[in-house]
Amino acid sequence: MPASPTSTIVPKDPTSTSRLPIAALILMALTGFIVIMTETLPAGLLPQIADAYSTTEGVAGQLVTVYALGTIVAAIPAIALTRGTDRKRLLLIGLLGFLVANTITALASTLALALVARFVAGAFSGLLWGMLAGYSRRIVSPEHAGRALAIAMTGTPLALSIGTPIGSWLGTVIGWRWSFAVISALTVIVTLLVLAIVPNASGQRPETQRALVRVLVIPGVWAILVVVFTWMLAHNLVYTYIAPYLAGAGAILRPDAALFIFGLAALLGIWLTGVFIDNSLRRLALVSTATFILAGVILILLPTSVPATVTAIALWGIGFGGASTQLQTAMGNAAGSSGDVANAMLTTAFNIAIFGGGALGAVLVDSLGATTLPIAMVLLSGIALVTISANRHRAFPR
Structure with a gap:
């Protein structure tokens, strides 16, 4: 070990x-x-x-x-x-x-x-x-x-x-x-x-x-970047289009109320991350991405239920709250003295995911309807979860 x-x-x-x-x-x-x-x-x-x-x-x-x-x-x-x-x-x-x-x-x-x-x-x-x-x-x-x-x-x-x-x-x-x-x-x-x-x-x-290319090939860095992109793309798809999703799903919940619930839950998520991250980074990342999947499944199965929607948004917020800290900690651990450059790459991947969330979300909303967003959220979060699980030695070590 x-x-x-x-x-x-x-x-x-x-x-x-x-x-x-x-x-x-x-x-x-x-x-x-x-x-x-x-x-x-x-x-x-x-x-x-x-x-x-x-x-x-x-x-x-x-x-x-x-x-x-x-x-x-x-x-x-x-x-x-x-x-x-x-x-x-x-x-x-x-x-x-x-x-x-x-x-x-x-x-x-x-x-x-x-x-x-x-x-x-x-x-x-x-x-x-x-x-x-x-x-x-x-x-x-x-x-x-x-x-x-x-x-x-x-x-x-x-x-x-x-x-x-x-x-x-x-x-x-x-x-x-x-x-x-x-x-x-x-x-x-x-x-x-x-x-x-x-x-x-x-x-x-x-x-x-190190040269930038050599930072990219540090063991674990690429895996973390894949997790950043897929996990944050899953987040931005729903976050960017939360208003059309709520309207399309039929849940009687205002977007500003939904985002307020999300924000409060995110504070809880980052507090929990602060408590456990120094000893349990891998478990935190696995639980956080699994929480995204659970939130998406609830939205898929119970789209019109306000209590279910509130529960899903709270779970989503808790999972997201500590995500940045978890990912940056993983990147800093993997990259060592090149952590600042590696975290700049992480920031770039994060912002590409923001762009991707807006573009892919627009396609899904306009062509298939906003209610398909939780499906994409589950699939992308699943890729992130599998990547974390598979990289147990460098990116997210036991």
Whole structure:
């Protein structure tokens, strides 16, 4: 039986500590909160944005598309070029990039300028997501690496369940530009606190830096990327088209209520992940993907039942809540000192799955009906479950 991954593979930084630096990890979580808020906010403000620029909601929706495109294009090159840079400096650069991009978005007089700003924000998103996982794991002792990452990743479910709805509400009350201005103000506060509180971690030494192709062939990396794509594609299919699914299934449940339930359940999922990840990563990943399958089966068998739908959404949220932490931990363990580059690849695969969810979901909804989405969710989650189960030595070791 191989040794515990977190005790042998996580690079130890001289600044790491045996105690969890809670304040620093919370600031990393707030960084993730800012990133996800920036990414998802336009989706809840499309009517106001379209009206401001005298265009259609479909065209205004490209503010979301170009953000994801920026992440896909920039994530791997940005991390590859900055491997030797101190992590704290890189974190501050990323936050300042978001400050500039969101401020320009709030002030943009034309849609073209707003689109450019969103692309830039997406590029800085790729930079931050590529380095946050490794950074949070390196400022603690190896036996607490998984728990530290779980805390640092809480910003994602918080943004989805609380931040984006509040930002959308604020945009309808005082104007969509003010929603982006508020994110900029929060970024200023977080940047100053990071400067004062978060410990530094050194960049990767030149002699330990692998070429990108060599990172891809590290045992376990490809398997994790397959799990990322299939699992997150299963998620995005249903998440993106939750409104037409609920309408087509006949369940009397509003989309905003469904997403609120999902967000709360995701918080529970990430808490459970934080408790068990340092000792039971493989079991967590197996249970989480199996939970997706169970949720999909319930939606297939009992589509009109509100209690069943709520139960399925809660299970789905619990399974999703810890997914990012589990996958990034697995990738960090497998890639070792090349974890930042490998996690940039993970970020790219994640965003390709977002694109794929939108494209494949549109085909399914328009051609076969939204009620087929849970079937695709079950099939894709099944591929992820089988891949995790089969890769018991490197990607998801016992």
